[in-house]
Amino acid sequence: MPLHATRKPALLVLEDGRAFRGQAYGAEGETFGEAVFSTGMTGYQETLTDPSYHRQVVVMTAPHVGNTGMNDEDPESRRIWVAGYVVRDPARTPSNWRSRRSLDEELRDQGVVGISGIDTRALTRHLRERGAMRVGISTTETDPEALLTRVLDSAAMTGANLSDAVSTQEAYVVPAVGGAPRFRVAALDLGLKANTPRMMSERGIEVHVLPATATLDDVRAVEPDGLFFSNGPGDPSATTGQVELLQAALAEQIPYFGICFGNQLFGRALGFDTYKLKYGHRGINQPVMDRTTGKVEVTAHNHGFAVDAPLDADTSTDYGIARVSHVCLNDDVVEGLELRSPEGALKAFSVQYHPEAAAGPHDAAYLFDRFTQLMTDVKAEEA
Missing domain, CATH: 3.50.30.20 (Carbamoyl-phosphate synthase small subunit, N-terminal domain)
Known part of the structure; x- marks a missing residue:
């Protein structure tokens, strides 16, 4: 039958x-x-x-x-x-x-x-x-x-602020694998996927997951070596609190890594606009070039909005020099941003896609190593 x-x-x-x-x-x-x-x-x-x-x-x-x-x-x-x-x-x-x-x-x-x-x-x-x-x-x-x-x-997606609806209500800690943590990271849960803190913990990072409503004081209380903003739903232009938090953290030169929604909010914090894509990128087969290395990755995506930033020009911001680090090879959509000091040192970065990529592919897992190296370099400078 x-x-x-x-x-x-x-x-x-x-x-x-x-x-x-x-x-x-x-x-x-x-x-x-x-x-x-x-x-x-x-x-x-x-x-x-x-x-x-x-x-x-x-x-x-x-x-x-x-x-x-x-x-x-x-x-x-x-x-x-x-x-x-x-x-x-x-x-x-x-x-x-x-x-x-x-x-x-x-x-x-x-x-x-x-x-x-x-x-x-x-x-x-x-x-x-x-x-x-x-x-x-x-x-x-x-x-x-x-x-x-x-x-x-029914409600439209444009103008929707949804991160509070999907975020954890209570802070929690994902311990580092292998004993004493190398680093401590404050991770804002805007729609966090379980594999993200898991991949950090495998690299010796103790992850303090905070609600989407967390304040700068909540972040400071963690005494973090780095700040992370997760993926999440909704229109990034409807979000203000997390953008202001990120701007304050950048002013304090806390190393930052953002994924997906965290990339869009990073763009807004740097002064760029965001816009709605016609039908978005979703799936596990999207080609992206890391312009810092020239390598092409097959990546997992789920986003309907993107950052409007110049592909081939640096932008001076209050926090450093911003540039596009990753681009989608299908349509030239901005897929990553980085912030560097005038001397060229990396200070913060983000990507639009999902490097935690459960259930795959795993071409972009190196970005968690890049975050670890960023925190290593900042610690060395402070020593």
Whole structure:
């Protein structure tokens, strides 16, 4: 018997009126969010539990999803964050030695409304041509016009400040691996993925994870050797508190490393604007050049906004000389920034993509070593 034979009908409607009919997948009900597509063929569990996807409906371009089920080792946070999930052909039965339950069961248990059995290739092409937009999925509404009305009433991603909603509420510490820590880092959780502090701890860093609402005094209380801002959801132009905190930290010359949302906030702290991309970069196959080395990396992405900075010119700021360090080879989007002293010493840097890259690729893991070296150099200068 076909899998869809036992599923309720479901309806997907985009804000421009394009509609798709399929079958319920996961929880039944109704949900709204920003429709985005992810090109990764693996790592769906990490995608679902990435807080950067908060309030987004993720369309999987890979046609067959759910083969390996869901396990207890790979989640990147405490829950699934996507607002909805869209797949073409869900696996009938998961097959993996670590699997504890099916993807369908996990979506249902966590109340995530999804849809299956639609032409995700056509939907992805539509989003590429028209851009990311609001969307609704419903297993209770059969009239596209009625659902469209509710889609148009739903919140847009532009102007949304979401980091507080996904951040930890209490500070906690991830200890360094191997005994006494080499460094102590204050990490602002704006949507932190679990693999990020893990990769720092493997390099001898004691990571003090702080809520998104942390103040400069909270950072100082850690007595950090470095400051880190994580990935996260929302519009960077709607965020002010963390930008002011970062500016104060840069003025105190605390070494800084930022990922994704942390890159966008670094750009704003340096005086650059941010803007919304047409459909964003999402997936695990994006080519990026590190302009400081000339090497090209295949990288993991999830961002719908970018920094507007000059690609081939240095910018003088109140904190030093800023320049673009990484660029996307598909479309020349800024993928990294660095701040140097007038003498050329590295003071702070960030990247737009995800070097922690669970479930891969791992081409950019060297950036954690670069952060470690930055803190080493600053300590040597202070000695």
